[in-house]
Amino acid sequence: MSTTRRRVVATAAAALAGTLLLASCGGSDSGSSDGKTLKLWHYEAPDSAMGAAWNEAIKEFERTHPGVRVKFEDKGFEQIQKTAPMVLNSSDAPDLMEYNKGNATAGTLSKQGLLTDLTAEATKRGWDKKLSAGVRTTSEYDTNGVMGSGKWYGVPNYAEYTMVFYNKDLFKKYGIAEPTTLDELTAAMDKFVAKGITPLANAGAEYVAHQYLYQLALTKADRAWVDSYELYQGKTDFHDAAWTYGAETFADWVKKGYIGKKSTSLKAEDAGVSFIQGKSPILFSGSWWYGRFKAENTFDWGTFLWPDTDLTLGSGGNLWVVPKSAENKDLAYDFIDITMSKKIQNLLGNKGGVPVAADPAAVSDPQAKSLIADFNTLSDQDGLAFYPDWPVAGFYDVLVSETQKLITGSEDPDGYLSALQEAYDKGAPKT
Template sequence: MLRTGTSYKLKFTRLRTLFAPLAAVGFLGATLAGAQAQTLTTWDDYTLPSQTTVIQTLNSKFEAAHPGVKINRTGRTFDDLSMTLKLTLSSGDGPVLTKANQGAQEMGAMVKQKLLLPVDEYIAKYGWDKKQSDSVLARDRWSDKGEFGVGPTYGISGLGEMVGLYYNSKVLKEAGIDAPPATFEDLVKDVDTLKAKGTPAFMMGTVKGHMALHMFAAVSQAMIGAGDRKALDDIIYGRGGSWNTPYNLAAAKQVQTWADGAFNDGYQGISDDDAAQLYAGGQGAFLLTGTWRLGDLQQNPDIHFMAVPPPSGVKNGLVVGGIDLAWTITALAKDKATQDLAGDYLNYMVSDEAAATWAAAGYLPAVALEHPDQVKVPPLLGETLKVWDAVTAANALGHYPDWASPTMLKTLSDNLARVLAKDMTPADFVSAVDKDYQDYMASLKKG
């Protein structure tokens, strides 16, 4: 993979607003005592080429530090993982360690089915609560009553995530746009300018993946100031509320408007991966997606990252994101020795060595670096860290909307496709999403 730009130093204070500094952990010098020959089966969602390189490197180092232990890894796409994980575990097969989506659809359902084991013992043992704040760990908590954000903790994440706006400065300048948009109104004007020039404003792919959903969520939450976030928090954490809001309606209208000429031709026939590859190659002005694309977009020095700018008058608009899918221990870890080995693996995934490896590859680690002066950070990640600092300092990290109910991902994705095709009005879309949520809330009360 081509790596560009100069080296940057990660300041120790970066990420500190949300995540506490790392306690010094000498991982390679502290292997699991008495570890016997054993195979750990792991599933993860690191399927992009640069992600695969990192996780394979980390697994090899874990094996080297644990003589006799073998990692049997399977990489699955987000959708593949979601479709197969619960079913496989329910049959008594599958991984001992797996990434899992934190929302009701996946983690909440698996906790209810007793397919995951709490990790609070390892939080205390390894001091993960000193590395990640309580508000972040809460995103991996589910109570026995099906309450999100409270109760035992079932996972830990190694990467931070934001859904933001990538922009190609060269493409913008060629269209007569000298600077990235400062407000949402500026973004709308820039898109109109690009359309008039015949330049694709956004690279988009909808045949596979959730790029349209990320666009809708990012636009909607950018309209919510950090000081007004309680209603969204209540919805995501199952405390009630309504999706029938001006923000969601306006976002659905905007995405539908952009689908009429602001996306690349043929976007309905390509995947989000295809769209990202085309964007990395210099096609399109903007790409609205997550920081999981950093490693594969950094090859183009014209590509930069920013938060979706909020409308004028909105202070510290929310940014979709927080943490990546959580590492979890499944109920297939039957004995204490296997559980402890799995806990040690999770601890390595949030170690300084793992964080430094991800950062050097251009990805956003979920913990501060113990030795930031020893890590060469690619320029695109350096820009992203500045955004992360500002967002976390303002308490402006939002949520993934699909966390809100077990069926929300399908409801959002299926109906957004209809919105883009103009087969559904934005108002009907918002009503369908709200019905999904209200039905789920009613089922909780019956339970």
């Protein structure tokens, strides 16, 4: 989950909070379009908030477009991440696709000419009015594929942020209070280890592991540090105090048993299921899990923002992008409109998502209200720090492979940071 903004975006987090108050109109009725098919790809689990909302959007689309069939293909996040450039250069491209936002992903595809310029549609259909400046950050890319300005190449219709999910029943069982500081979180993990329990659900083969490390670095960082790293507004030194603390603390947490050494080959799904099954008392990950945990967890659970810092990973959500070679672009635009409607946005909020165009009064679920309230807290303190894999193309794979080495102990923190520096410098724009 995991690209760059101009100085105007420095207030992105605060602006994001306002998007929850925005209303939007429904999708257009295109009338009969006999024989046409909208080919749609996304990677949201059907029981997630986004999956439930997009499934309802498909029904609404087919109701308002008689004669049009939606051909939905469920694609994995990793699958789309790795194959998108090749697929979009072929006749197999879908009409509409969910894709990861950021310089390294949507920005790269836009620079390669593989995505449709949505600027005119954004103005015509009012997407530019429905999304705040903060959310729009990941919609717009310049000629270098850097986010925050330029043309529209994608539309996010939810927001996301990371948090600590914790199993209240397990905390209660072992007499551990909810942590409010990083020291208390560390003490809680020590107690679980003493009971033979690995406290943190982790996934070394995908994004979960390096998001732990990035969050640790953020506890020693500030907004200028984030802007330097994500926006190239200054030089990024991976051996600075923040990155060094993140790498050394992560490696130390592995040694202390907070993170399992056998988690190297696990994927995000494994980490989530470990939490769902009550095996791991803690998971640090994103709001994209919220709806699923709400549906599947059979124990009392809660969330809190990472303690002792104003910064955490987050942004507008993944993007709807329209491939340049799409055959039915107007139908794709209509579907985006429907996902931005009050009906779908309200559903998204009540299912545990963070909507960007909902009627706040229509979000009635107590846990959903809590989710949105924490997001507003984070937004108000300008706390969205994007994701560590965003700055340069290919950096996601570097982060995964190098963080795996930290888990196995085959590389020390200094070597890890040097490898990141080399990959980052190679991919960052030359100034």
